Amino acid sequence: MASRPRRHIAVFLAPAILVYTAVMIWPLFNTLRLSLYTTGDAGRVFAGLANFRTLLGDPRWSGAFWNALGNNLWFFLIHMAVQNPIGIGLAAILSHPRLRFAALYRSAIFVPTILSFVIVGFAWKLILSPIWGIAPGMLDAVGLKSLFAPWLGKEDYALTTLALISVWQFVGIPMMLIYAALLSIPEEILEAGEIEGLTGWSAFRKIKLPLILPSIGIISILTFVGNFNAFDLIYAAQGALAGPDFSTDILGTFLYRTFFGFQLQLGDPHMGAAIATAMFAIILAGVCVYLFLIQTRMRRYQF
C-alpha cells in the first residue's frame, strides 16, 4: 500500500482545508493580531496592549464593556434557568412511550427555532407593543391588566424580555437533544427500576437524570457559545444602539457598534478587534471549562 502514489489524499483534503484556513482560521488569528494595532497618522501602527488598556481602563469604554458583559451574563443565566429546564421538561413528557401525537407536538414546538431573528424580533415587538394592544388585551382578559408595561421600552425589563423571547425561540433545541438522550435509555434499566419501586418522578430523578447529564452538559456549552456570540435578535428588536439607554447591549452589539460606528462615532476596526478578542477569550474559557472540568468528570454509560 505504501508504494501507491498518495497524491489523492492531498486532493481530497485541499479544498476544505483551503477554504477553512483562508476564511475562518486565518481571519480569526488576524483579528487577534489586529487588536494589537491602532490607526496612526501613517496607517496601521503597532500599539501593544493599548487597545485593551483603553477598553478596560478608559471610563468611556470600560463602562460600556462591563455593561455589555454583565448583560450578556444575565442573558446566559436566563437561558440556563428557563430554556434548559423547560426543554428538559418537555422532552421528559414527550418521551413517554404511550403518548399520542408526540410527533405533532415535537414539530410544532420546534417551529420558532427555524424562524429568523428578524421575524422573531419584530413579531414579539408588535405583540408586546402597547399601540397594538394584544398583550395588554390578553392580560385584561384574565384580570391582570395592571401587570402590563411596555416591557421592551423599559430599562429594567427590556433585557429580560428579550432573553425570554430568545428562550421561546430556542427551547426546541434542548428539547430535541434531551429527547434523543431519553429515548436511548434501554427499557431494561427502567424496568429494573420499576421492580425496585421507582416510577414517575422518582424514576426520572434517580435513573433518567443521571443518564442524560452528558446531554445537559452539551446543551449548556451550546447555550454558552450561542449566547456570548448573539447579536441578531437584539439588533432586530432594538437596533444597533441596544436601547433603551444600552440596557440590552451585549457583546455582539457592542462589537458591531465599535467596528462599524454609529451616529457621530466613527467605526474603529482595531477596538473592534480588541472586543472580538475578549469574546474569543470568554468563549474559549467556557469551552475549556466544559472540556476539561465537566466532560472528563462525567461518567459515560455504555449499553
Next chain:
Amino acid sequence: MSRARSNTLNTVAAHAALLAWTAIALFPVFVILVNSFKTRRAIFAEPLALPSEASFSMVGYRTVMQQGDFLLYFQNSLIVTVGALAFILLFGAMAAFALSEYRFRGNTLMGLYLALGIMIPIRIGTVAILDLMVQAGLVNTLLALILVYTAQGLPLAVFILSEFMRQVSNDLKNAGRIDGMSEYAIFFRLVLPLVRPAMATVAVFNMIPIWNDLWFPLILAPGEATKTLTLGSQVFIGQFVTDWNAVLSALSLAILPALVLYVLFSRQLIRGITAGAVK
C-alpha cells in the same frame, strides 16, 4: 383501579402541558399571518379574530410588492444557501473521506484542526474577514457570503460525515480497488451514494442558520443588489414601522419560505438530531 386513574390523570396533564407550550410556540406566527390579511382598522379593533369578508384586505402585500424587491432578495438567499450547501457537502465529504479512509502522518492533527471550528464561532474573526473580502474585491458579492458560510459549515460537516464513512464496508472499497477503480471513482461512485442520508442531515443542519443569518449579510453584502431575504426584510420593516399592513405582510412573506423548508425537511432534521449526530 387507582393506578389506572392516576395514569389517565397523568396523560391529561401531559397533554395539557404540551398543548400549552404548543400554543405559546405558534401564537406569534398565527397572529402575524392572520393579521396580514386584514384591513388596518380590523388589525387594531380585533387583533385575534380571523379575517372576515368585511375585514379582508391584501393592501399590505401590495405595498410590499411595490416597494420591496422581495423576489430579488429571495433569489439572493436561495443562491447563497444552495451554493454554500453544495460546497459544504462536496468539500466536507472529500475531507471526511480522506480522514476516515487513509492512514497518513498528520491525520489526527488535521482532524483536530478542523474540529476547532465546531466550537469557535466564525463571527469572532469578522474584522479580518471584512479586511480579506475588501482586498479580494468581494465586498457586496454573494460569493463572499458563500465562502464564509462554507468555512462555517465545514468543521461539523467533516466531523459528522467521517463518522458515517467509517461505517462503509472495507470489502466494498477493496473490491472496487481490485477492479481497478481509482480512489476518486471509489469516493464518488461507491462511498458518496452510501452516505446520502448523512449528507441530507448535514444539509438540513446548515440550511437554517445560513438562511436566517443577519450578521454577515449586514457586514459583507449590504448593497441593494446582494441583500438576502433576512437582511432585506429587516431593512424594509425598519422603514415601514408605521405601516402595519406592510410590516405584517413582509413578516408573513419572510415566515413563509422558512415554514415551507421546515415542512419539507422536518423529518430529516428531527431524525438527524435524534440520531445523535451532534453528540
